[in-house]
Amino acid sequence: MGSRANGVGSSSANGPVDKGVDFANYFCTYAFLYHQKEMLCDRVRMDAYYNAIFQNKHHFQGKTVLDVGTGSGILAIWSAQAGARKVYAVEATKMSEHAQNLVKANNLQDIVEVIEGSMEEVVLPEKVDVIISEWMGYFLLRESMFDSVIFARDHWLKPTGVMYPSHARMWVAPIRSGLVDQKKNDYEGAMDDWYGFIEDTKNYYGVEMSVLTKPFSEEQEKYYLQTSLWNNLHPHQVIGTAAIIKEIDCLTATVNDILQVRSTFSSAISMEHTRFCGFGGWFDVHFRGRREDPAQQEIELTTAPSTNNGTHWGQQVFLLHPPTHVDEGSNLNVSFSMDRSKENHRLMEVDFHVKISQPSGMILPPIKKKFYVE
Ligand SMILES: C[S@@+](CC[C@H](N)C(=O)[O-])C[C@H]1O[C@@H](n2cnc3c(N)ncnc32)[C@H](O)[C@@H]1O
Numbered sequence: 001m002g003s004r005a006n007g008v009g010s011s012s013a014n015g016p017v018d019k020g021v022d023f024a025n026y027f028c029t030y031a032f033l034y035h036q037k038e039m040l041c042d043r044v045r046m047d048a049y050y051n052a053i054f055q056n057k058h059h060f061q062g063k064t065v066l067d068v069g070t071g072s073g074i075l076a077i078w079s080a081q082a083g084a085r086k087v088y089a090v091e092a093t094k095m096s097e098h099a100q101n102l103v104k105a106n107n108l109q110d111i112v113e114v115i116e117g118s119m120e121e122v123v124l125p126e127k128v129d130v131i132i133s134e135w136m137g138y139f140l141l142r143e144s145m146f147d148s149v150i151f152a153r154d155h156w157l158k159p160t161g162v163m164y165p166s167h168a169r170m171w172v173a174p175i176r177s178g179l180v181d182q183k184k185n186d187y188e189g190a191m192d193d194w195y196g197f198i199e200d201t202k203n204y205y206g207v208e209m210s211v212l213t214k215p216f217s218e219e220q221e222k223y224y225l226q227t228s229l230w231n232n233l234h235p236h237q238v239i240g241t242a243a244i245i246k247e248i249d250c251l252t253a254t255v256n257d258i259l260q261v262r263s264t265f266s267s268a269i270s271m272e273h274t275r276f277c278g279f280g281g282w283f284d285v286h287f288r289g290r291r292e293d294p295a296q297q298e299i300e301l302t303t304a305p306s307t308n309n310g311t312h313w314g315q316q317v318f319l320l321h322p323p324t325h326v327d328e329g330s331n332l333n334v335s336f337s338m339d340r341s342k343e344n345h346r347l348m349e350v351d352f353h354v355k356i357s358q359p360s361g362m363i364l365p366p367i368k369k370k371f372y373v374e
Contacts, residue, residue, distance in 0.1 A: 017345060019118075023092075026143070026346055031093035036072045039134070042312045046074075048301035049134065052164060052287035053078045055297035059130055059162050059289060060084045068119050068133035068152045069145065073099030073112065075132050080111040087112045088128065090119050090152075119148040124156055131157050132164040137346075138230065139316040140170050140246070140283035141338070142373050144346045147255050162293055163250040165285035171304065172281050173242035174267050174332055175233060180277040180319045187224035191217060228316040228350065228373045233280050233305035239326070240267040240276075242304075245336050251290060261338040269330040275323040276332070279352065280305065281316040318352060318371050329359035341372070348373035 029035050039045065053060060053075075061083035067076040068090060076089035076099070089112055091099055096116035103112045115122050131153055137143030153163065194216055198209045245263035269276070284302040289295035303313040335353040340346075350371040356364040 022346075025344075027093050030069075030071060031095050033072075033095075033098060036095060036098075038312055040072060040074060044303075044309050044311045045134070045301060048285075048287075048299055049075060049132075049164075050078060051297070052295075052299040053082050053132075055299065056287070056289065056295045057082045058296060059164075059293070063129035064088075064126060065130045065132060066090065066124065066128040066152060066156055068131060068149050069135065070099050070114065071095055071134075073102045073114065075134065076112045076114070077103060077106055077108060079130070079132060080108045081106075084111060084130075086126075088124050089114045090122050091116060092118045119152050127156055127158045128161060129158055130162050130164060136168070136283060136285060136313070138313055139228075139281045139348070139373055140168060141258060141261070142346065142348055144340065146248075146250075146253075146258060149250070150253065150255055153251070160290075160293065162290050164287055165301070166250050166288045166290065166295075167286040168248040168250065168283060169244050169285075170246040170261065170281065170283050171242050172245050172263075172265070172279050172334070172336060173238045174240040174269065174276050175237045175278060175280040175317065176239050176271075176275050176323070177231070177233070177237055177277045177317060177319065179229060179231065179317060180275075180321060180323050183224050183229075183319055184321055187220055190220045190224065194220075222372065225319065225321055226369070226371055228281075228318050228371050230314045231280070231317045232310045232314045233317070235305045235307060238280065238305055239271040239274050240269040240332065243267060243334075259340060261336070263334075263336045265334055265336070267332045267334065269326045269328060269332070272328045274326060276320070276326045276330075276356070277323040278317060278319040279334075281318065282313070316373060318350065318369075320352070320354070320367055320369055324356060324364065324367075326356065327359055331357045333357075338373075 060079055062085050065079040065084045065087045067087060070076050070089035070091045073089055076087045079087045089099060096114050100114040103109055103114060133149045135145040135149050137145060201207055201209050243265035246261045282303045284300055287295055287299040303311045305315060333355040337351045339349050341349050350373060352369050354367040
């Protein structure tokens with residue numbers, strides 16, 4: 001199982017963010033070295049940022065850089081090693097102390113200035129040429145950290161400045177997966193256990209609890225059947241064409257642009273006699289520099305299903321029960337929407353509306369389902 005900051009129980013998307021709650025539930029996990037280590041061990045992620053910086057040294061040599069959410073300090077250190085004149089490394093948690101030690105241990109204390117504080121509150125002495133950040137959560141937007149990068153860009157990037165990464169995309173594709181059976185069994189097992197429990201409670205303790213069956217069932221259904229799952233999909237599990245559902249230009253996107261994702265797309269099933277079990281969702285980001293000041297080497301970081309280049313982000317899997325038998329030539333028409341959870345602006349709610357037409361021309365009853373990305 002992959003892990004990013006959990007963000008559970010944080011603040012509202014509509015009201016002001018309660019900073020204390022947000023810190024306790026979101027930032028706190030990033031204060032642990034074991035968590036930073038998991039990201040530092042992700043070779044796909046590390047290689048992409050390393051290559052983006054060192055194969056595009058012209059963006060860093062003699063330049064000022066801001067690392068938004070420096071964590072262990074790794075991106076700030078690389079920026080300095082690539083020749084930056086000054087690097088501001090901002091980190092909200094006490095991880096800043098480890099970053100500071102790491103900077104000193106690598107003899108970069110004259111270039112990298114670690115600043116402990118929230119990006120929204122720190123004051124820098126100057127504007128910067130480059131903003132670098134690793135802000136991507138599960139399915140790209142979970143964690144809503146890109147808001148802080150947008151804030152940093154709007155306040156601290158020079159008009160000629162460059163964003164690292166410069167672009168991001170979200171992808172969705174139909175999949176087959178044995179998890180669809182496993183999760184249904186888990187749910188049914190939990191309900192069987194519940195029925196035994198209410199019978200025992202009545203027999204031994206004289207209390208009738210069946211009035212709670214419906215809310216318990218709803219709770220378990222949400223947990224087992226409506227919560228998206230972290231999974232490392234094999235490419236063979238993708239059974240139809242993948243669609244891009246969102247494209248972000250990191251230089252120009254506003255918070256308003258990323259509050260919601262809306263997309264309608266069609267996907268042609270490309271596999272014979274298979275089960276359509278739901279959707280897989282993933283993202284990629286690109287390092288292209290800016291139009292007037294492009295990268296010498298464009299780098300891509302993809303979290304697509306892969307046999308040997310998996311990432312700690314994996315993919316998010318959205319299971320549709322029961323699975324539908326489809327064939328090569330079946331076609332899916334999909335409406336997708338994603339919004340921030342009202343209870344916690346760092347979590348997401350996703351809706352799929354799917355119409356399936358079979359190669360025979362038969363159109364199946366539409367499928368509609370809501371999911372929680374938690
Ligand atoms: C995904 S980690 C990346 C850490 C490091 N840059 C790396 O690439 O290994 C994101 C980091 O950003 C920090 N962070 C998130 N939002 C922030 C904000 N608004 N201000 C300062 N730090 C923030 C988190 O505490 C976390 O350490």
